[in-house]
Amino acid sequence: MITLLSDFGLQDAYVAVMRGVIASIAPGKPTCDLTHQIPPQDILAARFNLMMAYPHFPEGTVHLAVVDPGVGSNRRAIALQYPNGFLVGPDNGLLGDLFAAHLAPSITAVSLTNAQYWRVNRPSHTFHGRDIFAPAAAHLANGVPITALGDRIDLDTLVQPNLPPFRLVNSQSTAQRSRQYAGSLQYIDRFGNLISNIPGQAVSGQSWQVELKTAHRRIDFTGVKTYADVPIGSLCAVIGGHGWLEIACNCGSAAKALEGMAEVGTLLSLTFCD
Known part of the structure; x- marks a missing residue:
């Protein structure tokens, strides 16, 4: 094929x-x-x-x-x-x-x-x-x-993509909940989901949140399992079917909701909640 x-x-x-x-x-x-x-x-x-x-x-x-x-x-x-x-x-x-x-x-x-x-x-x-x-x-x-x-x-x-890479920030930490990862938005799909380059495996079943960083603002998104775990029109962070962490809007477009604040290359951080 x-x-x-x-x-x-x-x-x-x-x-x-x-x-x-x-x-x-x-x-x-x-x-x-x-x-x-x-x-x-x-x-x-x-x-x-x-x-x-x-x-x-x-x-x-x-x-x-x-x-x-x-x-x-x-x-x-x-x-x-x-x-x-x-x-x-x-x-x-x-x-x-x-x-x-x-x-x-x-x-x-x-x-x-x-x-x-x-x-x-x-x-x-x-x-x-x-x-x-x-x-x-x-x-x-x-x-x-x-x-x-x-x-x-x-x-x-080989030429590498022009994208800030996914990486472990505080590599000295041995406790999962104390670790922090950095990544970036790598793609925006037709639903307006903001797909990061942070792999879902990094979550490892913990409670987590994602922080989106722009020049003038930082926004936190709590990690959930499904879009329906938040009210219609609300933003959340989920592990998409593609296996990456994404910022989404239940029955809406996260890209439109965050217009001017999020684009491919925008930095993200992943932290774990106690």
């Missing part, structure tokens, strides 16, 4: 062109659209949607992701092989941190430098999705070894 994700939308034929290239090289391989409604050039939105989706696909799936504002520049075109499948896309932060550090030994990364597996020897300067990425995905789906597509590269050279 080959999945496709892009910021191309559906008004134009760009997605169909990539599908046509894939079908020409790998006829009969099933395809699935993750989404083509990523906001234009929004690498972080593409990263989150890919990160949320790829673990749920069958072994051997090839995930093609094209959100590529640097197309035609010196940014690398890359492919990664992990134990259950492949990722193909630009090296611009979209793919750089999708795997935990302990998985690094099981991942192979290459730069797509072998023109034998491009659509044409001289690819367009503005449409690598058609000329480099889609062909690479199709060849991988056909069983071509990833190392045939180009030179190996080190994982630690």
Whole structure:
């Protein structure tokens, strides 16, 4: 199977062109659209949607992701092989941190430098999705070894997303309730949920709260299990189905309620309550 994700939308034929290239090289391989409604050039939105989706696909799936504002520049075109499948896309932060550090030994990364597996020897300067990425995905789906597509590269050279990372602040503490974590908002979904990069596992069954920090204000949100645990229209913090902590509004939009105060990159802290 080959999945496709892009910021191309559906008004134009760009997605169909990539599908046509894939079908020409790998006829009969099933395809699935993750989404083509990523906001234009929004690498972080593409990263989150890919990160949320790829673990749920069958072994051997090839995930093609094209959100590529640097197309035609010196940014690398890359492919990664992990134990259950492949990722193909630009090296611009979209793919750089999708795997935990302990998985690094099981991942192979290459730069797509072998023109034998491009659509044409001289690819367009503005449409690598058609000329480099889609062909690479199709060849991988056909069983071509990833190392045939180009030179190996080190994982630690991949471009990382432009996002304040999740981290343990007071690492000297051994008591769970005394620990404090810092993170940031990584994505806002269509419901207006403000999704952080703080993993739900960090909560570990404790009572907790999240503090949102802006230049002029700090707001606390008590952690609950479901949206319905607070009155309709009220804000709360929950662990979303994607596994990350999010700030939400029961039957409403947290993004609208906090307009001007919260955006991707806004800092958060997680603390535990006695």
